[in-house]
Amino acid sequence: MSRKLLLAKDHVPGIRSYDVYRANGGYASVEKALKTMSPEAVTEEVKKSGLRGRGGAGFPTGMKWSFLAKPEGVPRYLVCNADESEPGTFKDRYLMERIPHLLVEGMITSSFALGANTSFIYIRGEYFYVSRILEQAIAEAYANGWLGKNILGSGYDLDLYVQVGAGAYICGEETALLESLEGKRGNPRIKPPFPAVEGLYRCPTVVNNVETIAAVVPIVNDGGEAYAAIGIGRSTGTKLISASGNINKPGVYEIELGLPVEEFLFSDEYCGGIANGKRLKACVPGGSSVPILPEYLVCKTATGDDRLMTYESLSDGGFATGSMLGSGGFIVYDENQCVVRNTWNFSRFYRHESCGQCSPCREGTGWMETVLRRLEKGMGNLDDIDLLVGVAKKIEGNTICPLGDAAAWPVAAAIRHFRHEFEYHVLHAEKVKDPKHGHKEPIMPVKPAPVVA
Amino acid sequence: MSNEQGVKKFDPEKRKTIRFSEPALESIQKIIQRYPAGKQKSAMLPVLHIAQAESDGWLSPEVLDYVAEILGLLPVEVYEVASFYSMYNLKPVGKCVLEVCQTSSCWTRGAEDVVEYIGKKLNIKAGETTSDGMFTLKTVECLGSCGTAPMLQCGAEYHENLTEERIDNLIERYRKEDRRRNYTDLDFVNSN
Incomplete structure (x- = not known):
């Protein structure tokens, strides 16, 4: 059985409510941090833990925190990225829905470390019902003195708000998220300046994923070294x-x-x-x-x-x-799934979600989807396969944000490993006209023969 | 983003008749208080959600203009946001918008069959509304419910692990209850 740090209390009935969460050791990290630690000491523990951003990029969290600019008299912000939209990902929803206080607790401890007095949880609009659960948890936290003015008599003030999005994958990109939080279209910003210097309202800002912020709780409770000992x-x-x-x-x-x-x-x-x-x-x-x-x-x-x-x-x-x-x-x-069809499915997603700012992504995602659709329907030709590789290459690295790369990589990888299946779609066009052709005649991957020196 | 519906023509006469309910206006004022002075534009997305719920599930140009006035913004600042995000409807929709996820995991587990089944049952295609104005069928991209695929969203509600029987029951219940489902609804508790 694996050790569990975030979902350790997931099985406890009623863990969504404040009373049960608190009775199970909840908010201990806030007590420890605000009563016995300096903000720098909290950051130091996060650095020691080796925690890396759980949203996808895997950037060391302690390092990200240490980049935060701290000019006098300028507010700093912590924004939680709860815009979970990457197809195949639903962990943050699970966590927020079942143990909302873990995120609230992590937000308080992390905001304290960063010196933020106002923090936001930006949650994707489709998770509206989850935003209600978070708002309920936040109200309970206020009522019990974990949020607001002079928390635990420490002199530290924090207000925490939930902001809902409105359906845009791109708002999971941190600068697009900040644009959206400012009430604009979710167009990613050119970096630098990084949010750590100019983020929300052009003030220093840290943007962290839900799971990253939740992980700060066990890190502060048990120490960074204990966390780093796992893995x-x-x-x-x-x-x-x-x-x-x-x-x-x-x-x-x-x-x-x-x-x-x-x-x-x-x-x-x-x-x-x-x-x-x-x-x-x-x-x-x-x-x-x-x-x-x-x-x-x-x-x-x-x-x-x-x-x-x-x-x-x-x-x-x-x-x-x-x-x-x-x-x-x-x-x-x-074995029944068709890689060409699945790649087309992903490409349709990225075409739909491209913000349209950069030409390589806006045009390229459209072309990849169009070419993949015709291959999938048995209406493509063999040149289309290399055409796709070429389009993917022209997008990759040529856009403001990583959505372009994210759209290009799955296409390039599918062709790299499953070229024979793409060719099959051209050579056996009649068969692939049936969208469920993979159920009749599975096409398995072919392991390349080892290269003999 | 492909909210490609386009904004409808503005009608100044209709604009004069629009006013949100008192509770809605109150919650809008509360939302604006969250942000630093002068940053009320940040309230845009939450306010547009309220506006949509107040306006039969869609945002007409007149409603967008009214939102601009409430937030002290130029109408174009509101238009450009409303047309960017896929959850804002820029044309009328049915009382219940059935949004079927069609991305990878859902699709692997039968999302296309779900769309086809609902389409046949309601005699509409994706993107269309039933003639009685009760249902709109829509295909959408990943809703973060991949482990409980296939699924659909209607207003605030997530309906997961769909089967034909579950879809039948859902549609029957919606018909019986005969009310509009909004994202902002408060009464949904996920049983999963």
């Missing part, structure tokens, strides 16, 4: 994984980083194996933006080592034979 190398602590697709037990699991992928995928404690006794075909381990892995690269790396659930092991082999941990959106495909 392997630079992948410390626990991570929430959203498991979905063709598996027996979809859901949110808290794992210790370093768990073998094979155990996660096949053991009954987690995904419970592929549903309906089918074969594994492919897996997207970190949300829609990361490269897809064919069956033979899911549990083992290209060099034959066990693939582990860590930032490093999942990206072992670079994009040639690896992927990324990303947001922990673990999507599994069985």
